[in-house]
Amino acid sequence: MTRSVSDPVLEVRGLSTSFFTDDGEVKAVRDVSFDLAAGETLGIVGESGCGKSVTALSILGLVARPGRVVAGEILFKGRDLLSIGREELRQIRGRDIAMIFQDPLSSLNPVHRIGAQIEEAMRAHDKIAPREVRPRGLDLLRQVHVPDSARRVRDYPHQFSGGMRQRVMIAMGLSNRPEILIADEPTTALDVTVQAQILQLLRDLNRDLGTSIILITHNLGVVAGLCKRVIVMYAGEIVEEGSTEQIFDSPQHPYTWSLLRSLPRVDADRHERLRSIEGLPPDLIAPPQGCKFNPRCPFRLERCFSEDPELEPVGDGHIAACWVTMKRAYAEMGAGSLVDTGPGAASGVRPPIAPVGPDLSEPEGQGLAPEAHDRD
Amino acid sequence: MTRGTLIYIVQRLAIIVLTLLVVSFVVFVVVHALPGNAFISQRVHGRSLQLLLHEYGLDQPVLIQYWNFLKGAIHGDLGVSLYIRGEQVTPLVLRELSVSCELGGAALIVTIGLGMTFGVLAAIRQNTWVDYLLTTLAVVGYTVPSFVIAGLGIMIFANFLGSVTGGAIAYSPVWTGTYGTIGELWLPALSIGLYTSGQITRITRASMLEVIQQDYIRTARAKGLREWVVTLRHALRNALVPVISILGTTVVGILVGVLVIENIFGIPGLGKEFVESILQHDYNVTVGVFTIFALLIGLSNLAVDLIYTVVDPRIRY
Numbered sequence: 123m124t125r126s127v128s129d130p131v132l133e134v135r136g137l138s139t140s141f142f143t144d145d146g147e148v149k150a151v152r153d154v155s156f157d158l159a160a161g162e163t164l165g166i167v168g169e170s171g172c173g174k175s176v177t178a179l180s181i182l183g184l185v186a187r188p189g190r191v192v193a194g195e196i197l198f199k200g201r202d203l204l205s206i207g208r209e210e211l212r213q214i215r216g217r218d219i220a221m222i223f224q225d226p227l228s229s230l231n232p233v234h235r236i237g238a239q240i241e242e243a244m245r246a247h248d249k250i251a252p253r254e255v256r257p258r259g260l261d262l263l264r265q266v267h268v269p270d271s272a273r274r275v276r277d278y279p280h281q282f283s284g285g286m287r288q289r290v291m292i293a294m295g296l297s298n299r300p301e302i303l304i305a306d307e308p309t310t311a312l313d314v315t316v317q318a319q320i321l322q323l324l325r326d327l328n329r330d331l332g333t334s335i336i337l338i339t340h341n342l343g344v345v346a347g348l349c350k351r352v353i354v355m356y357a358g359e360i361v362e363e364g365s366t367e368q369i370f371d372s373p374q375h376p377y378t379w380s381l382l383r384s385l386p387r388v389d390a391d392r393h394e395r396l397r398s399i400e401g402l403p404p405d406l407i408a409p410p411q412g413c414k415f416n417p418r419c420p421f422r423l424e425r426c427f428s429e430d431p432e433l434e435p436v437g438d439g440h441i442a443a444c445w446v447t448m449k450r451a452y453a454e455m456g457a458g459s460l461v462d463t464g465p466g467a468a469s470g471v472r473p474p475i476a477p478v479g480p481d482l483s484e485p486e487g488q489g490l491a492p493e494a495h496d497r498d
Numbered sequence: 499m500t501r502g503t504l505i506y507i508v509q510r511l512a513i514i515v516l517t518l519l520v521v522s523f524v525v526f527v528v529v530h531a532l533p534g535n536a537f538i539s540q541r542v543h544g545r546s547l548q549l550l551l552h553e554y555g556l557d558q559p560v561l562i563q564y565w566n567f568l569k570g571a572i573h574g575d576l577g578v579s580l581y582i583r584g585e586q587v588t589p590l591v592l593r594e595l596s597v598s599c600e601l602g603g604a605a606l607i608v609t610i611g612l613g614m615t616f617g618v619l620a621a622i623r624q625n626t627w628v629d630y631l632l633t634t635l636a637v638v639g640y641t642v643p644s645f646v647i648a649g650l651g652i653m654i655f656a657n658f659l660g661s662v663t664g665g666a667i668a669y670s671p672v673w674t675g676t677y678g679t680i681g682e683l684w685l686p687a688l689s690i691g692l693y694t695s696g697q698i699t700r701i702t703r704a705s706m707l708e709v710i711q712q713d714y715i716r717t718a719r720a721k722g723l724r725e726w727v728v729t730l731r732h733a734l735r736n737a738l739v740p741v742i743s744i745l746g747t748t749v750v751g752i753l754v755g756v757l758v759i760e761n762i763f764g765i766p767g768l769g770k771e772f773v774e775s776i777l778q779h780d781y782n783v784t785v786g787v788f789t790i791f792a793l794l795i796g797l798s799n800l801a802v803d804l805i806y807t808v809v810d811p812r813i814r815y
Binding site: 182184186208212213214215216217220221223225228229230231232233234242243246247278280291294 | 722
């Protein structure tokens with residue numbers, strides 16, 4: 123399947139990352155694969171704890187203990203970031219692939235001046251000539267619209283507002299003209315007007331410098347405003363991927379559909395309650411058998427409890443992992459006029475009384491699977 | 499330095515002066531209340547004793563004596579020694595202070611050098627044998643009294659090493675000059691510093707472990723900084739604040755160590771004088787030594803509070 127015209131700069135293949143806790147192995151990311159083309163803007167969305175951030179951290183080898191990438195390949199221009207040496211990986215971090223984080227206050231070092239923190243990002247690599255470092259630092263702050271930048275480089279993070287700090291983070295991320303910028307919830311801690319400014323900034327950067335952007339967020343509005351392509355993650359797996367239009371106009375996975383339905387709308391009936399997805403994301407130590415979304419899915423079938431769906435093409439460059447898909451749900455289950463979105467509400471399928479499937483013999487799955495089903 | 503900082507310093511200095519007044523008064527009254535006097539051991543009796551007491555003003559009421567002491571002290575004159583009759587206390591105490599500062603300074607270097615190095619190493623190698631070894635050393639350091647370490651050190655490096663090598667390589671526990679050479683200084687400094695560095699190791703380790711969890715450390719790594727830059731420039735700098743806050747008590751610990759260790763190694767500093775002047779009823783010297791000790795503690799605490807502002811820009815007075 124061809125998703126883009128140009129060759130991908132980043133190819134993630136079968137990435138799995140787990141956290142080895144005292145309670146067991148938390149499979150935070152499971153068998154995730156995607157490509158990022160040069161100059162592309164890719165959004166990764168999902169609820170908290172669905173593995174978005176861990177995917178991003180895995181790319182740069184920044185997963186903290188007790189977490190570890192357990193399988194997969196991350197090919198940056200053909201080099202596998204998971205198998206190269208520490209020094210090689212260090213040189214790619216910040217230089218070729220930069221990352222900005224969710225909370226700009228805790229992500230900036232409180233005891234160093236803003237200017238020093240930006241300059242240090244350049245001095246760590248050889249991309250920017252040493253004598254250009256200082257003027258470029260000032261220039262970057264101007265580019266991200268920090269007023270009075272000549273004076274403010276000498277300030278400390280606590281002297282900046284939230285939006286200004288995130289601009290500093292972006293300036294820092296861009297300082298080495300990276301090919302890929304990974305933005306992990308870059309606007310979450312900011313108020314709406316500042317969010318819009320930051321998004322505009324990212325859009326400009328992508329257009330003017332051709333930087334590829336991976337935007338990680340739980341905010342679908344942010345994705346719609348910036349990204350050309352969207353990946354939807356649930357319980358550590360990709361459940362749907364497609365162009366922004368495909369995802370927003372004709373979502374095929376019930377999870378994506380539910381996410382979009384739960385967006386508050388200004389044109390909605392004032393007395394209508396906000397629709398939420400019932401239930402919680404599954405326990406990643408012992409996830410449900412079959413499709414991970416089955417305990418919350420209104421359209422589930424019998425096979426959803428036993429067989430895990432693979433990502434299958436559902437349109438041009440549009441893939442989803444679902445036995446039903448929304449096309450069928452609309453045609454056969456009346457998804458268009460559905461009021462009750464409780465688990466199994468549209469299909470009428472209840473979970474099997476006794477856990478079924480080959481996993482029965484597994485000692486770990488045995489204890490937790492019935493409980494997970496009872497919750498429904 | 500801001501105007502606020504200057505005002506803060508002036509306020510603190512005023513408090514230090516007040517403290518010195520109280521300390522000197524209490525010590526003055528207490529030493530004079532001790533039974534006996536400076537001249538007993540010098541076998542002076544009867545009329546000649548009365549003359550001596552009169553000469554040094556010791557026949558006056560204590561409060562008058564204190565007032566006279568204060569009048570001199572304001573001009574930097576702490577009076578004269580009664581034991582080595584006529585010797586000026588101020589230059590004596592200042593010379594002894596410089597000797598103690600040499601020892602205390604060396605102990606402080608040992609404390610900070612060993613303590614922070616061990617603390618950082620233990621933190622970045624958490625739960626490995628390096629961590630266990632260094633933490634154990636730290637516990638041993640601050641549970642074994644300094645005089646035990648000093649005694650063991652003398653046994654090993656002076657006696658044992660001396661007899662094994664036939665005296666070719668041996669530590670000489672006798673302080674030859676006023677100031678110690680590095681060869682003489684290291685063991686007393688280590689004896690004091692092992693105790694205080696144990697505290698610093700534990701605080702540094704705990705503080706580092708907390709800091710390396712922080713988001714800005716992840717940012718530093720994401721920027722592609724080298725690991726030692728991340729550890730020292732980003733983690734250690736932030737981990738320093740709690741370390742500095744116990745430096746104040748560490749300085750007191752070193753002063754106490756100086757008291758004990760100077761008497762073991764015969765180092766002619768304030769600590770040795772502290773003990774001797776009390777035994778000799780040398781009132782003026784005792785008051786002088788105590789006052790200098792109080793001044794040292796006051797100033798070092800002020801220094802610690804000012805270092806905070808250098809390490810953490812969020813702290814301003």
